[in-house]
Amino acid sequence: MIEVRFKLAYADFALDVDLQFPARGITALFGPSGSGKTTLLRCIAGLERATNGLLRVHDEVWQDGASFLPTHQRPLGYVFQEASLFPHLSVRRNLEYGMRRIPPVERKVQPEQVVDLMGLSKLIERDPAYLSGGERQRVAIGRALLTSPRLLMMDEPLSALDFASRQEILPYLERLHGELEIPVIYVSHALDEVARLADHVVMLEQGRVIASGASNEILTRLDLPTAHLDNAGSVIEAAVATHDEAYHLTRLDFSGGCLWVSKVEHDVGSVVRARVLARDVSIATAVPQGSSITNILAARITEIQEEGQDRVNLRLAIGGEHILLSRITRRSRDQLGLAVGMEIFAQVKSVALIA
């Protein structure tokens, strides 16, 4: 468990946070720019000094009223927005910089492991000046990992990169998630990134926490600002069940039913994350006949919220534990007579496999 209590006041900005979140998996600090995500992260790292603060990580006090552990004594890894490699050191020396500064017995993460995990074998002898933005960020992540941190912090590590570099790095971040048992705090203002990576979401607004909880629970809440975004949606974790070679499709099974998606490379049995956007889910009151849409799931409406003047957002429960969002017109809601508690059928037009 990570326990954070910070109060910090600047001339034009105040941070007031009292928060607990699990010290495992990826926790996203999510919110618009200026909401205090980066400031909160910097406080946790000790780069910003909140005078009124308490910080406890795995039962270790990093900061309280009496004590303040300086950054270099906190067992953390930090990845900045821009890679900040040391320009006077080669990639190898950059990677070793932090590792050399921890006692050998604490070196749980091995260089070979990081080189393999982050795909650095071809870059290792190069000068940082000759790396692309994506490569530089991979080195920076590797460098942070090699300090065997008890907490890895990432401050929008993808935001300074172009679309292609971002797509290049995301799989590495997912591997990180799967292969190392280091808790990660990930700052982002991009909903897609958070949906793809996070297990736990802390939502910030104007220096305050407005919601904190399991990722899909938070991202599907209709009372939070995320519900109004164009790419609002939910995440369903499902297992690869079977491949249809003839039509190049893959069936994913989860407790609420199954989804057909374009064929994926994953082996049968592996667990993947599928993201379904609210705008891609339409509603039918009876099992649709003669429809081209193959993904039809039985669901129950648990909440309805108006969205602008013409549309409504629906929160749907599927099976015991899964949630879908649907965005339809207000007229459709009235014509179908939709209300909370109704059993309906959700037609999913498109599913994006995100991990």
Next chain:
Amino acid sequence: MYVQSWHAMALSCLAKQNNIMESAFSAADLSAVWLAFKLATVVTVILLLIGTPIAWCLARSRSWWKGPVSAVVALPIVLPPTVLGFYLLVAMGPNGPLGHLTQLLGIGLLPFTFAGLVLASVFYSLPFVVQPLQNAFEAIPERVLETAATLRASVLDTFFSVVLPLAKPGFLTASVLGFAHTVGEFGVVLMIGGNIPNHTRVVSVQIYDHVEAMEYAQAHWLSAGMLLFAFLVLLPLYSFSSKGRRK
């Protein structure tokens, strides 16, 4: 009158051209050259040691005292060396605060000694070391220092493993400028050091003495030597820094 006398000197200088090749360097000349280099070396080492923390504080501070301190450090650039020399002479004299201190410590009085020359030169050349260092430190982004801290480097460790290598060109410039400026100083040396052979008579004073004594040949040899020295010192510095920019 003054102009006329210089004119006359210049004319006689031309007349004596023939003698130049005959003389080269006397023992007193070599002693003056050696003394100037010894002084410049000691002063440069001291300046790097005290200039580095001053430059670091000036580069990283956002405090109100940054302005006044910068101005004090830069004073020797603007002040005539004789003004600085005069005040230092008064301060180091038997009734000055520094004089009291050195007498109390049993060192005696500093004016007209090599140590006094070193102290005066340190003040005089301070801005030529502090300013290049400060520029070099300011060019290092805060982010780089924060990165080092997140990689377990203490402040001192960061200074030696990150700041020093990144500021290397700044240290080179500072050393060369501090050294060359100390070799080239005249006014302060004359005020504080007097003109004592083997102790405080450095090469710039020696040249002046030669000219005073109408020994233009010796003055020529020493001056040309200094000219060549100055060029040879500055050449690699400017070649190096322009190469650095291209990269």
